[in-house]
Amino acid sequence: MLQIAVIKKMLPNMVKLLATVTFLILVGCSDVQVPKFQQSEHHPGGSMTVKRLQTLSYIHPGSAVTPMQKLNFWSGFSFFRDPWVIAPSSTKSRDGLGPLFNTRTCISCHDAGSRGPMSPEGESIPSSLVMKFGKLSTKIADQSLSFVDPNYGGQLQPRSILYKHPTLQNTMQGEASLQLTYQMINGRYADGNEYQLRKPSYKLTNLAYGAVASHIGLTPRFAPNIFGAGLLNAINSKDLLAQEDIDDSNNDGISAKYNRVPNVKTGAIEIGRFGLKANHPNLPQQIAAAFRNDIGITNTFFPTEACTTIQKSCLKTAALTSVKGSVEINEKLFSLVLTFNQLLGVPPARNLNGEIQNKGREHFYLLGCQQCHRPNYQTDKNYPVAQLANQSIWPYTDLALHDMGKGLADNVIDHKASGQEWRTSPLWGIGLQGKTTSRTEFLHDGRARSISEAILWHGGEAAPAQQKFIQLSKLQRKELITFLQSI
Ligand code: HEC
Numbered sequence: 001m002l003q004i005a006v007i008k009k010m011l012p013n014m015v016k017l018l019a020t021v022t023f024l025i026l027v028g029c030s031d032v033q034v035p036k037f038q039q040s041e042h043h044p045g046g047s048m049t050v051k052r053l054q055t056l057s058y059i060h061p062g063s064a065v066t067p068m069q070k071l072n073f074w075s076g077f078s079f080f081r082d083p084w085v086i087a088p089s090s091t092k093s094r095d096g097l098g099p100l101f102n103t104r105t106c107i108s109c110h111d112a113g114s115r116g117p118m119s120p121e122g123e124s125i126p127s128s129l130v131m132k133f134g135k136l137s138t139k140i141a142d143q144s145l146s147f148v149d150p151n152y153g154g155q156l157q158p159r160s161i162l163y164k165h166p167t168l169q170n171t172m173q174g175e176a177s178l179q180l181t182y183q184m185i186n187g188r189y190a191d192g193n194e195y196q197l198r199k200p201s202y203k204l205t206n207l208a209y210g211a212v213a214s215h216i217g218l219t220p221r222f223a224p225n226i227f228g229a230g231l232l233n234a235i236n237s238k239d240l241l242a243q244e245d246i247d248d249s250n251n252d253g254i255s256a257k258y259n260r261v262p263n264v265k266t267g268a269i270e271i272g273r274f275g276l277k278a279n280h281p282n283l284p285q286q287i288a289a290a291f292r293n294d295i296g297i298t299n300t301f302f303p304t305e306a307c308t309t310i311q312k313s314c315l316k317t318a319a320l321t322s323v324k325g326s327v328e329i330n331e332k333l334f335s336l337v338l339t340f341n342q343l344l345g346v347p348p349a350r351n352l353n354g355e356i357q358n359k360g361r362e363h364f365y366l367l368g369c370q371q372c373h374r375p376n377y378q379t380d381k382n383y384p385v386a387q388l389a390n391q392s393i394w395p396y397t398d399l400a401l402h403d404m405g406k407g408l409a410d411n412v413i414d415h416k417a418s419g420q421e422w423r424t425s426p427l428w429g430i431g432l433q434g435k436t437t438s439r440t441e442f443l444h445d446g447r448a449r450s451i452s453e454a455i456l457w458h459g460g461e462a463a464p465a466q467q468k469f470i471q472l473s474k475l476q477r478k479e480l481i482t483f484l485q486s487i
Pocket residue numbers: 080102103104105106107108109110127128129130221222223224225226229273274275276277278279286287290291294295337341
């Protein structure tokens with residue numbers, strides 16, 4: 001009897017001990033290891049790393065680019081930088097703007113190869129912040145117009161050209177203005193230090209073509225960094241698919257999923273890589289979509305203007321200004337712009353051997369950031385552009401979609417991406433953004449004003465990593481951020 005009483009008394013302690021042992025085993029078993037530093041980390045773009053550190057702009061060719069390629073690179077750049085004008089004009093190679101459009105140049109949204117200015121709070125005609133339209137539920141069948149707005153199409157084009165013609169009765173209008181509001185959210189790190197986040201909400205005002213359909217939602221897309229995209233395009237799909245884990249069968253809480261999107265040239269369904277929900281399968285198609293949707297320049301990928309059936313003056317202007325049987329940017333000029341984008345180099349890493357950077361690097365792996373921000377790849381050795389092939393690169397992304405929780409959700413479906421899923425952002429070079437653009441704005445809608453704020457918004461699959469970040473001391477947070485600013 002006495003023995004039973006003693007055991008009963010000890011039971012709670014034994015349970016506690018067992019729990020502690022299990023916890024230690026679990027922690028001990030979690031295979032978090034900080035990989036040994038590799039020399040190639042100093043050159044995140046391999047031979048496409050920019051030769052010397054440049055802090056005024058990301059727009060520089062990679063160091064392996066040949067003098068001949070540089071000529072094409074810079075002439076491609078001129079079509080990225082110079083404004084497109086209304087057709088017909090004397091500058092034939094750069095006309096065709098609109099009828100509806102977002103901005104006249106690529107560079108106005110991708111300032112210095114990065115991100116243009118965010119829209120201000122209140123009412124404005126947005127530029128770098130593109131408002132796209134998409135369906136709110138997977139239950140709505142993918143019929144021709146069910147995944148875009150019947151009146152506005154796939155994206156808000158807030159500007160229009162002024163084209164005068166006797167047969168055009170009313171002058172055309174941009175589609176709408178944007179009303180942006182921030183709600184401030186206060187929070188605290190475990191060490192008591194405070195932080196403040198801003199949560200955006202959006203409303204369209206001055207809607208020129210009626211109401212937005214009830215099954216359609218708005219999805220904000222703030223122009224991302226574009227350097228290094230040629231290298232991301234050169235990763236073999238097999239290497240990406242090898243890490244797909246849609247049902248989280250390895251039980252690590254992370255379910256990398258690739259978007260599946262049409263290749264508009266072949267009709268094949270391929271994995272998505274570009275765009276904030278990875279809705280384009282390759283770099284050429286992404287650039288072609290930018291030309292047509294953002295500037296109104298038709299091309300061989302997207303040969304018709306973005307006018308909906310109720311946008312009569314848009315349709316009529318398009319008919320009046322187009323040359324039958326030809327698109328507004330021909331293959332030759334398009335390939336120059338593609339060359340420019342492909343050969344944009346990646347900045348070299350800074351002081352990665354510093355003590356603070358070293359500690360920060362450890363935190364990066366111990367917090368689990370690398371589960372989505374996959375550090376390193378070897379690009380496809382058979383890739384047709386020699387400088388992009390077989391390079392050891394450090395982009396810190398798996399290019400996969402992840403559920404990032406309700407806080408970041410847009411609730412809009414984009415092919416296979418759900419309303420809570422976003423593509424992991426590459427992290428290379430982000431530390432220079434403050435210098436190249438004199439602004440620091442992060443995440444798909446530019447809501448985060450610093451790298452720390454971007455991490456604090458991580459939820460869903462990334463919630464455990466975000467929680468660990470909150471637990472860090474002030475010094476440890478500084479170490480992690482310094483590492484991220486150095487890669
Ligand atoms: C009105 C602003 C705007 C203009 C103009 C614009 N872009 Fe973009 N760009 C964006 C946005 C927003 C995205 C993300 C799109 C998405 O998520 O669907 C993007 C994505 C990209 C990407 C993919 C980057 C990645 O990591 O996925 C590339 C490359 C790109 N743009 C190149 C260009 C080029 C080249 C031009 C000119 C032909 C151009 N853009 C014009 C706003 C713009």
